[in-house]
Amino acid sequence: MPAILAIESSCDETAAAVCVDGMIKSNIIATQQVHQKYGGVVPELASRAHLQHIVPVVDEALNQSGLTIRDINAIAFTQAPGLIGALLVGAQFAKSLAMSLTIPLIAVHHMQAHVLANLIPEHKPGFPFLCLTVSGGHTQIVRCDSPLDMKVIGQTIDDAAGEAFDKTAKMLGLPYPGGPLIDKYAKEGNPHAYRFTEPQIPALDFSFSGLKTSILYFLQNAGKSNVYKETFLVSPEERQAFISANLNDICASVQERIISILLNKLRKASHETGIREICLAGGVSANSGLREAIKRIGSAEGWNVYIPAFEYCTDNAAMIAITGHYKFLASQFAPLDISPSARASW
Ligand code: KG4
Numbered sequence: 610m611p612a613i614l615a616i617e618s619s620c621d622e623t624a625a626a627v628c629v630d631g632m633i634k635s636n637i638i639a640t641q642q643v644h645q646k647y648g649g650v651v652p653e654l655a656s657r658a659h660l661q662h663i664v665p666v667v668d669e670a671l672n673q674s675g676l677t678i679r680d681i682n683a684i685a686f687t688q689a690p691g692l693i694g695a696l697l698v699g700a701q702f703a704k705s706l707a708m709s710l711t712i713p714l715i716a717v718h719h720m721q722a723h724v725l726a727n728l729i730p731e732h733k734p735g736f737p738f739l740c741l742t743v744s745g746g747h748t749q750i751v752r753c754d755s756p757l758d759m760k761v762i763g764q765t766i767d768d769a770a771g772e773a774f775d776k777t778a779k780m781l782g783l784p785y786p787g788g789p790l791i792d793k794y795a796k797e798g799n800p801h802a803y804r805f806t807e808p809q810i811p812a813l814d815f816s817f818s819g820l821k822t823s824i825l826y827f828l829q830n831a832g833k834s835n836v837y838k839e840t841f842l843v844s845p846e847e848r849q850a851f852i853s854a855n856l857n858d859i860c861a862s863v864q865e866r867i868i869s870i871l872l873n874k875l876r877k878a879s880h881e882t883g884i885r886e887i888c889l890a891g892g893v894s895a896n897s898g899l900r901e902a903i904k905r906i907g908s909a910e911g912w913n914v915y916i917p918a919f920e921y922c923t924d925n926a927a928m929i930a931i932t933g934h935y936k937f938l939a940s941q942f943a944p945l946d947i948s949p950s951a952r953a954s955w
């Protein structure tokens with residue numbers, strides 16, 4: 610009956626969670642506000658904010674769990690991938706705690722943890738399952754044969770889906786992170802108002818950079834063209850007026866295309882593998898249009914669809930804790946001199 614204390618610090622969320630025998634007892638997240646005015650995460654500011662937040666966040670996770678630090682059997686932490694300075698704060702903290710308590714240390718891959726967030730609820734997918742993991746930095750289709758046996762079978766060859774949401778929002782003059790705002794405006798818009806083409810990418814891979822460029826040209830020319838023009842067809846004032854008047858329809862049409870790119874590949878993966886246990890993971894799985902569309906396609910395709918609760922979709926430490934739980938059961942412990950890594954495949 611392991612009690613795991615988990616720490617997540619890969620990007621701009623400082624998070625800690627406690628899990629006892631695979632049940633999440635607490636899940637604390639401090640989102641760093643300092644980046645908003647810069648339109649994206651500033652790595653050095655993220656590291657400093659992690660240093661400020663980590664002790665209170667871990668304290669609160671322990672308090673809410675009703676456990677004390679002496680009840681903890683192992684410390685799990687995000688070892689990769691992420692911003693190296695941000696990862697270092699969590700890794701040093703986790704290593705120091707494990708060393709001082711003389712308990713095992715568990716290194717967790719952030720993307721593997723996003724997938725395993727699907728094992729937190731009581732109603733869990735059966736194995737094997739497919740997981741579409743969509744976050745700010747990754748877009749993957751993962752085949753999962755057991756908690757610790759998973760393989761990436763498709764991924765983006767350029768930008769991630771979350772990046773497509775955030776960059777579109779930036780072009781529309783919306784603040785970072787723009788994904789949730791596009792979701793909000795899309796609810797009031799017509800998804801078929803404008804048509805952005807779907808990229809033809811082989812196998813189960815994705816691409817979002819062409820879409821991003823066509824949105825840029827589309828906005829530059831106020832919807833009159835989405836190909837490059839040496840001189841824009843409209844003035845900056847007309848462009849701004851076009852965006853303001855059609856914001857809901859633009860957001861709905863972009864969101865519709867991102868969702869269709871994602872779900873057409875997921876459908877292909879299901880047909881190719883014969884797997885109908887289908888999960889969603891990562892920050893973009895908070896998108897209401899994506900959640901509705903996967904359920905709709907799922908019922909047409911005979912899928913059992915699993916979507917983690919909202920707090921387990923975006924970055925959190927509960928997903929690190931549940932992964933730590935399975936690694937503890939498999940005695941997959943890390944040496945105390947392990948280093949974090951900005952980019953690491955699993
Ligand atoms: O998984 P996550 O919290 O962090 C990473 O590991 O990247 O994902 C963050 C991404 C951001 O791109 C954010 O805009 C996007 O998830 N996101 C959304 C929504 N909520 C978060 N994108 C679309 N609709 C949402 N409701």
Ligand code: ZN
Binds near residue numbers: 719723745891892924
């Ligand atoms: Zn993430």
